[in-house]
Amino acid sequence: MILMCLGVLISPSLLSIAFPGMPPLFRSEEVLQVFAQLGAVILLFKVGLHHRIEGVFRLDNVLVATAGVIFPFAAGYFYASMAGGSFAYSMFIGAALTATSVGVTVALLREFGLLEKRFSQIIIGAAVIDDILGLLVLSFVINVAGGADSVAPLLLTAASAAIFIIGGVLAGKHFVKYLDRGWDGGSALLLSLAFMLTYAYIAELVQLSAIIGAFLAGIVLNQSRHREKIDSGSASLELVFMPIFFISLGLLIDVNALWLFAVPIIAITLIAFFSKIIACALASLLAGLKKLEALAVGIGMVPRGEVALIVASIGLTSGILDSSQYSVIAAMAFLTTLAVPPLLMRALEAPRMGK
Template identity: 35%
Template structure:
């Protein structure tokens, strides 16, 4: 779940391209070429660290996505400062790439800040597109009929995975640390999150997306995301007014349920029209472009009704999974995902500030004590969800619990909103960030440890079987 505000605002100067970089301070109309240069340099760093981190991670037997996250940390705010973002409190002067660009173009401070803000927004939008494509791809690889068989189990897992950490976290903070009730509720809400993007990518890498455990985890993560939107709305209302807007909560519940169910029910009618359109088109992209257009329309609709864009993309993938063209579409989506998805994972790592883990900083110590409590609750509150599964003898309960652990960008959204509203003090904010970071990095190796790896770790079993079928 990502903040929809990432799409807001303008991208000044992006259309005002000039043929070459000037070595003098440029007027605002010429910022576009520097924004483009900054974006391109950032993408070079992202792709280099994505491949380097992914390859090293694979060679030591860990999921490649973990290497991408670590690669992001190395180039982000915690280490090299090559990729930093304004929402983390960074300025253009904190970015090594921006300082290089300043030297290259002879830019003054005002121009550099303008370019930094625009460049960061472009990368953030590309990262959002990356997770939209990822969830669209996951939807295509998910069998709706098979998901429906574990729907009740997934719902129970999701509910337990929201209620248990929320209650444990909130009550524990109030009783053990004497935290005021509203900040405690906010921290408890941050514990409810599950990053479907990270978990589903690990499952896909391990070839376990269509296993019973994989289907339960993905289904639960989708429901968890919907519940997370509702929880976020509640705590955001608390932060602003000190009271909950019940009408807004009811609206979100009805809207999320109607959107997902309606998308699936209307899918049968849409699929026939989609196949007919694809058959009539004779130019390149006859299948891929209509499919992506549909995914983006679904993402837009979800965003407009105050849900998350990624839920719309996932629903679009589920709908198109029912078409006879699904295998060919899945093959065509792969290179698009390979291009955009790494941007998402590297930027998640780049935004993680490991400085809050430094115990030698006195300002961090109170937060680290609270963080230790939150991490224990974060792990226990999700691991117990595996024992909420019923009617599935022999299911790997630890795998389900571990698959629900990562908070990722979802937890960072909660921390960001809490910080912006002034509800969280520094120790509690630092504790939430530490919890988010550690659960994000712990989940992939834990999940791999309890699941069987595919024969070739380079090619997930689901994709390997798909590619073999297409080559026949």
């Protein structure tokens, strides 16, 4: 949270108010975003190293993810429609509220030493499935809002995601055998990092998030005899790049928009919060979690982060959203990400949660 606030303090929008005429601190935002993305990729890769593929696509994870997509989408669409938004705009608002950006939550769970707890496993697994479902929702929205009368792009997106995950696991097993048989020490670490980046790149090619590819790479390498070396060896990279990821989330916020569009920002942010918490917490209760654990799952699924920004940027470039509407979604993404750490910490510190 501190790093995100630091990002806001050095953001171009705030510096232009405090110091008119001052050039931006970062002349190449593209380079900064590459480093930020790398931080998120390494974070999820290391989390994947401690998970098995069968533990991700469990029924309870699917239940939480499905509830966490359907309810926020419906709530966002209903609000935007009632506020007088067009059909296409309402669809994009709904889509922006679906997918979870789990990087902040994962970092906090790891800090508390709770990554191995069942509710943490549900958060991580559901967030991965949530991302895939969110991608399908976005594909559907783009087609419907654009007036397309074919479901082919939606089916293609679903097929690409399925092929990548299944093919990635099968190919990964062969890679692990090769890695364990012929490599050791530093060479194994370098090959594993190259493997991670390859999966992240392929995930982007099939329109999944790079962090999903990195997470899948980590899951595959969970079976390697080099797992501990890979985990400890990548820690120094995480130390360098992960702070950049959190700072970049703050840099993206337009401070002016917080004042100019305060009412819609507050409304959409509240909808984003409560729709996700209620849907995911109730689904977690159905999955057998205790009340505090279910609440932690609901809070942990709240951050929208860069996922919502991707949806908003597509809406902006397609002409469905204007700059003010983009700013509203961007502010919602930042606020949901910023507020989760203190709320989740409070839930995790409750006496009955324990370690």
